[in-house]
Amino acid sequence: MRHLMSPLDFTPEELDKLFDLANDIENNPAKYAHACDGKILATCFYEPSTRTRLSFESAMIRLGGRVIGFSDAASSSASKGESVSDTIRIISCYADICAMRHPKEGAPMVAGEKSGIPVINAGDGGHQHPTQTLTDLLTIRSLKGSLGGFTIGLCGDLKFGRTAHSLINALVRYDNIRFIFISPEELRCPDYIIEMLKKKGISYSEVIRLEDVMPELDLLYMTRVQKERFFNEEDYIRLKDFYILDTAKMGLAKEDMLVLHPLPRVNEISVEVDADPRAAYFRQAQYGVYVRMALILTLLELA
Amino acid sequence: MLNVGKIEEGFVLDHIKAGKSLDLYDHLQLDKLDCTVAIIKNARSDKLGKKDILKVECNIDMLDLDVLAFIDHNITVNVIKNGIIVEKKVLTLPGQIRNVIRCHNPRCITSIEQELPHIFYLADTEKEVYRCKYCEEKYTETAKTNR
Numbered sequence: 001m002r003h004l005m006s007p008l009d010f011t012p013e014e015l016d017k018l019f020d021l022a023n024d025i026e027n028n029p030a031k032y033a034h035a036c037d038g039k040i041l042a043t044c045f046y047e048p049s050t051r052t053r054l055s056f057e058s059a060m061i062r063l064g065g066r067v068i069g070f071s072d073a074a075s076s077s078a079s080k081g082e083s084v085s086d087t088i089r090i091i092s093c094y095a096d097i098c099a100m101r102h103p104k105e106g107a108p109m110v111a112g113e114k115s116g117i118p119v120i121n122a123g124d125g126g127h128q129h130p131t132q133t134l135t136d137l138l139t140i141r142s143l144k145g146s147l148g149g150f151t152i153g154l155c156g157d158l159k160f161g162r163t164a165h166s167l168i169n170a171l172v173r174y175d176n177i178r179f180i181f182i183s184p185e186e187l188r189c190p191d192y193i194i195e196m197l198k199k200k201g202i203s204y205s206e207v208i209r210l211e212d213v214m215p216e217l218d219l220l221y222m223t224r225v226q227k228e229r230f231f232n233e234e235d236y237i238r239l240k241d242f243y244i245l246d247t248a249k250m251g252l253a254k255e256d257m258l259v260l261h262p263l264p265r266v267n268e269i270s271v272e273v274d275a276d277p278r279a280a281y282f283r284q285a286q287y288g289v290y291v292r293m294a295l296i297l298t299l300l301e302l303a
Numbered sequence: 304m305l306n307v308g309k310i311e312e313g314f315v316l317d318h319i320k321a322g323k324s325l326d327l328y329d330h331l332q333l334d335k336l337d338c339t340v341a342i343i344k345n346a347r348s349d350k351l352g353k354k355d356i357l358k359v360e361c362n363i364d365m366l367d368l369d370v371l372a373f374i375d376h377n378i379t380v381n382v383i384k385n386g387i388i389v390e391k392k393v394l395t396l397p398g399q400i401r402n403v404i405r406c407h408n409p410r411c412i413t414s415i416e417q418e419l420p421h422i423f424y425l426a427d428t429e430k431e432v433y434r435c436k437y438c439e440e441k442y443t444e445t446a447k448t449n450r
Contacts, residue, residue, distance in 0.1 A: 105408065127438055
């Protein structure tokens with residue numbers, strides 16, 4: 001039995017198989033409409049996350065399976081003080097696979113250690129959100145044709161943004177990728193990531209202005225300045241509008257550059273950019289369902 | 304010159320960083336052992352200038368070498384039998400340590416689920432970096448001295 005705790009749990013070869021399956025699901029949905037008949041997914045969400053939870057639920061339902069679960073800690077037995085270890089032992093009796101989101105870092109790993117069914121980490125605090133990274137990788141591979149040989153700009157909150165950190169860690173396993181980190185001084189990429197890139201000899205640069213590097217990018221990964229990561233309201237207000245992608249900035253970009261965003265956006269991408277064919281963030285959400293379908297099939301050993 | 308008597312069976316921890324012997328005493332839980340312990344602080348050392356030494360008269364098996372290596376793998380461990388040094392043990396950083404240090408990340412699951420073990424793994428041998436198994440928070444020297 002296998003779990004998914006980090007995007008690095010799968011080798012690049014295993015990810016290729018997973019993404020091939022996701023693309024096959026995309027192209028032949030009817031073939032998979034009953035692949036999970038009789039199977040149950042438990043969505044154990046100890047904190048609200050409509051998007052990720054609905055993506056998992058949609059994935060299981062599209063595979064012919066059913067879904068049980070809770071969408072916040074208040075409606076779970078955690079409110080009575082039950083431990084994650086005990087909860088997962090019970091859930092293992094009710095479901096065949098579990099997607100867990102928890103505000104505490106490492107909670108899904110604890111669940112995985114005690115579980116009788118595969119556990120998918122659906123986000124644990126500021127730590128990991130592996131299915132978002134799998135979504136990002138599938139989107140890039142599907143729309144760019146490969147996972148290598150490009151320049152990617154990551155823009156916004158690179159200090160606290162776990163999706164950006166996960167994506168960088170996942171992409172360094174592929175060849176000829178150049179990173180450009182675009183952020184205010186206060187939200188720069190953590191030192192340990194910079195050190196890792198230096199150690200691996202991977203090309204990177206850090207800039208402050210998005211306009212300066214737009215023409216160089218093959219991919220632009222925008223992130224939100226998340227209010228909940230700040231202790232201080234004043235800092236949040238000062239930094240949140242630092243980088244806004246609009247049509248003027250898009251005018252500087254290559255014709256085939258793609259804009260990705262883990263969503264939800266606040267105002268870092270102007271609504272006017274949505275009509276640009278290079279805006280790929282809504283297609284990215286669709287790929288999120290395909291990759292979760294492929295993941296469920298893989299972990300249930302039905303692929 | 305200070306003279307501390309020879310021990311018949313036990314171990315001598317040499318080349319302890321000056322001032323760290325009491326930390327080691329606590330960590331090795333020597334207070335719980337009913338045996339002779341000599342703590343020598345600030346002894347002269349050619350190698351370190353000043354050093355601490357611990358002499359403990361008990362079976363070497365009582366010593367958790369992993370804990371010792373985690374605290375300072377440069378310490379020399381001399382095993383004594385019948386009053387003479389029979390072995391010098393080389394310490395290497397343990398791959399994993401369990402319930403020796405605690406994760407201080409308030410966002411870690413170990414902060415709310417008390418029964419969970421505090422497990423750290425060696426993430427970077429070169430820089431001697433340990434990270435919490437659950438949240439991957441780096442264990443820092445500051446936290447180490449506050450343990």
